[in-house]
Amino acid sequence: MTNTQIENPKILLETHHHPPTTWKTYFTFSTDHKVIGIQYIVTSFIFFLIGGILAMIIRGELITPEADLVDRTVYNAMFTMHGTIMLFLWTFPVLVGLANYLVPLMIGARDMAFPRLNAVAFWMVPVFGIILMASFFLPGGPAQAGWWSYPPVSLQNPTGNLINGQFLWLIAVAISGVSSIMGGVNFVTTIVKMRAPGMTFFRMPAYVWAVFSAQIIQLFGLPALTAGAVMLLLDLSIGTAFFDPAKGGNAVLFQHFFWFYSHPAVYVIILPVFGIFSEIFPVYSRKPLFGYKVVAVSSLLIAGVSGFVWVHHMFASGTPAWMRIVFMVSTMFVSVPTGIKVFAWVATIWGGKLRLTTPMLFALGGLIMFVFAGITGIMLSSVPIDIHVNNTYFVVGHFHYVLYGTVTMGMFAAFYHWFPKMTGRMYYEGLGKLHFWLSFIGTNLNFLPMHPLGLQGMLRRVSSYDPEYAFWNVIASIGGFLLGMSTLPFILNMIGSWVQGEKAPDNPWRAIGLEWLVASPPPVENFEEIPVVISEPYGYGKSEPLTANLEKQELARDLN
Template sequence: MTEAQAPHLEEVEVTPWREYFSFSTDHKVIGIQYLVTSFVFYLIGGLLAELVRTELATPASDFVPRETYNELFTMHATIMIFLWIIPTLTGGFGNFLVPLMIGARDMAFPKLNAIAFWIIPPTSILLLCSFFVGPASAGWTSYPPLSLMTNKAGEAIWILGVILLGTSSIMAGLNFLVTILKMRIPSMTLNDMPLFCWAMLATSALQLVATPVLSGAMVLLGFDLLVGTNFFNPAGGGDPIVYQHMFWFYSHPAVYIMILPAFGLISEILPVHARKPIFGYQAIAYSSIAISFLGLIVWAHHMFTSGTPDWLRMFFMIATMVIAVPTGIKVFSWVATVWGGKLNLCSAMLFGMAFVSMFVVGGLSGVMVASVPFDIHVHDTYFVVAHLHYVLFGGSVFGIYAGLYHWFPKMTGRMLNEFWGKVHFAMTFVGFNICFLPMHVLGLQGMNRRIAEYDPKFAALNVVCTIGSYILATSTIPFVVNAVWSWLAGPRANSNPWKGLTLEWTVPSPPPVENFEEDPVLAIGPYDYGTPKALDFVAATLAPAHALAAESLE
C-alpha cells in the first residue's frame, strides 16, 4: 500500500455518480461538471487546431478551402477561450476549491451557480451547430465591417453564443465575490486565505466589470448585422474603432481572467511539492489585485495600428509595461519558493514548474509587443500568435494540467498513475515548444497570421510547427486514458496524499456532500511547512476519521 493510500478506512457519505448528470446545487458536483464539459470542448478545439496546422503545412491552400480555413481558426479560438480555459479555471477549479478552502459548505448562491453552468452546454451545442449553416469566419475578434460581410447566420449564432457565455461568466463572478468576502470561517481573515482564493477574488472583479462591456458590444454588433443599424458599420456612418475599444476593454482583461486563477493554482502547488513556505505571501496576494486593476487600463495596446493618437499610445505602452511588475513579483516569489526546497518531482510539480518557465517566455514577448515601434513591426504576424500561445497554453493550460494532477485525488478519491503523468508532461512540453517556438521567427520574418496561403520561404518552419502540433495533440491520449482508468480503478487516495495544509485536505477524498461536519477552526497557516504545527496538522488529516471507505467508492 502506497503512502498516498489510506491506512485506515471508514465509511463516509459521497455523492452518487448520477448526481453529476443532474441539476445539482453542490459546488463540488458543479465544479466537476465544468471540468469534464470544458475538457470535451478542449478536444474539439484541439481538433480544429490540427486541421488549421495541417492546412499550414504547405504554402498553398490545398487541404481545406480558404473560407473553411477562416471558419476553423475562428471557432478554434472561440472554443478554446470561452468553452475551455475560462470555464475550467473559474468554473471548474473555482467551484470545487473555493468553498473547501475557506471552510464553507457551498457557494453563496447555489442555484445561481447551477444556472451559470447549465447555460454553457446548450450554448456550446448551438455554436457547434453553426457548422451546418456556415459558422462565423471573421476571427474570434469579429471586427466590423468584415463581420458584417461574412456568413450572416453563423455570425448571428456566434454573437448570441458570446452573449450567453458572458452572462454565465457574470453570474459566476458575482457568486465567487460574495462567497469569498462573506462566507469564510470566522477564524480566517483575508490575509489567512489561500492564494488561489485571492486569485479568484481578483478574477471575479474583472468578470463583473469587463464582461458587461463585451455583452454591450455584441448587442450593438447584432443590431448592425440583423437590423441594419450603423453603430459600427462605416458604410452608414458608424465607427468600427468604437467596437474595438469595447471589445478589447473586455478581451484584454480576459487574458487575466484566464491566467489569474492559474497563478493561484501554481501558488498552491509549488509550496506543497517543495515542502517550503510560499515566499512573499502578501506580495503575491496583492499583486493579483494590482493585475486586476491594471488589466482594465491597458486594452488599447491591441490597437496601436488602428489610428490611435501618439499621446494615447504612449499611455497604453507605459501602462502595459507597468503591469509586468506585479507579474514579475509572482514569478520571482515562485522561484524563491522552489529554490532550496525538497522537491517532489511528481506530474503536478513538473507541470507547475513548466508553467513558470513557459509563462516567462510569453511574458517577455509581451513586454516586447507592449513597445509601440516593435508592435507595429510584428502586428498581425505569427509573433503575436506565439506570444498568445505561450501565455495561454504555456501558462493557463499547463496550470490546468498541474491542478488536475494535484487535486485529482481529492476530487475522485483515486490517485493518477505517475508514470503516464510524466509521459504526458514530456510529450506536452516537447510538442508545445516545437509547435510554437518557431512562430517567433516566422513573425519576425513577416509571416501574417489568419491566412491559409503564404510565401514558400516560410514552408520549412511551418512543417516544424505542424509536426509539433501533432505531438501536442497526441500527448492528450495518455492523459485521457490515465484519468479514465484511474477514476474507475486507480489506487485509493487518503484525505491528504500530498501532505497539504489548506482546509480541503482536512476532509475525506472525495469530500462528503456537506464538506465539513462542523465549521473548521483555522489552526495553521496555509503555507507553514517545516514547523511542528505542520506535522501535527498532517497527522490529524491522516487519522482514520478522515479516511474514505472502500465501499463508498465501489
C-alpha cells in the same frame, strides 16, 4: 506550524441529507459546488478536444505553402471556431470549474453563496456551446471574422440570410457573457461573506486571492464585451448602425468594447493559474510560499492595472501617438506585480526538498513558458515592435505561450494535484510524466517557430504563404500533431484511474490546507464542523501544531 490551522469548537451546523453522488449525478441539475465543478471541467475538456482537432486540421493545412487541404472559407471558419472554443468553452469554463470545486473547501464554506445560480450558470455553458457549434454548419455560412469578430468583416452577409453563422456566434458569446457575470457575482459573494471563522483575507490561500481578483475583473469588464456583442448583433440583424461605417457607425468603437474586456480577460485566465502555482510549489518543495502577503496583494494589483492596458491591441488602428505612449507604459507596468510572483515562486523552490511528481513538472513547465511569454509580451507592449509584428505570427506565438504553455499546463498541474481529492483515486504517475513530456516538447515545437515567422513577416490567418516560410511551418505542424497525441495518455490516465485506480488517502501529498482535512472525495457539505482558522497558510517546515486536536497534531509532526 503556522498554517491554515484550525480548532474544532463543536460548532455543529445543520446537516442536509442528499442522495449519494454517482455518475448519474453529473447529468442532473445539482446544486453541490463539487458536482458543478466537475461538470464544468469535463464539459470544457470535451470542447478542448474539439478545438484541438480544429487546430490540427489548421496545422495540416499550413504544413505546405499551398492551400490544398480545405477550402479557404472553411479555413476561415475553422480558425474562428478554434479561437472561440478554446477561449469561451475551454479556458474560462475549466477555470471556473476548478474554482467552483476548490474555493468553498479552501475557505471553510459548505457551498457557494448562490447554489442555484451556480447551477444555472453551468447549464448555460452546454447551451451556448451547442449554439456556437451549430453556427459552423448553417447554410447561410459559418462565422469567419475571427474570435474577435471585428466589423465591418463581421457585418458582411453575402447570402442575405438573417440566421447565419455570425448571428449564432454573437448569440453564443452574449449567453457566455451572462453566464460568466453570474459566476463572478457568486464567487465574489462567497469569498467575501462565507469564509470560516478566523479566515481573514490574509489567511486565505493565494489561490483564493487569485480567483477573487479574477472575478472582480469579470464584473467590471465583461459587461462591455457583452454589450458590444449585443450591439453588433443588432447591426447584423435589424440594421442599426453602431459599428457599420457605411451607415455612419464607428468600427473602431467595437474594438474598444472588445479589448476593454478581452485583454483583462487574459488576467482572468492567468490569475487562477498563478494561484495554482502558488499552491503547488510549496507542497512539492516542502517550503512556505515566499512573501505570501505580497503575492496575495499582487493579484489585486494586476486586476487594477488590467483596466488600463486594452489600447495596446489597437496601436495600428489609428490610435493617437500620446495614447500609444500612455498604454505602452501601463502595459509594461503589469510586469511589476507579475514579476513579484515569479520571484516568489523561484524563492519558494530554491533550496527546497523538490519532488518532481507530475503536478510539479507541469507547474515548472508552465512557469518556464510563462517567463518566455512574459518577455515577448514586454516586447509587444513597445509601440515600434508592436507596429512591426502586428498581425503576424509573432503575436500568435506569444498568445499561445500564454494560453497553452502557461494556462493549459497549469490546469493539467491542477488536475493531477487535486485528482485524488476529487475522485478518491490515485492517478498513474508513469502516464502522467509521459503526458508532461509530450506536452512540453509539443508546445515548444508548435509555438516557438511562430516567433521567427512573425519577425520575418508571415501574416496570421492565412492558409497559403510564401515557400520561404515553409521550414518553420513544418516544425510548428509537427509540434501541433505531437500536442494532439499528448492528450491520449491524459485521457487514458484520468478514466483508468477514476475507474480502478488505487484508493487515495485524504492527504496523499502531505499538503496543508482546509481541503486536505476532509475525506477524498469530500462529503456533500464538506465539513461536519465548520473549522476555525487560527493562522496564515503555508506552514511547511514549521513546528507549531496544526490544530488543537491530538490526531491533527500527529499529522503536523508527519508533515515536518
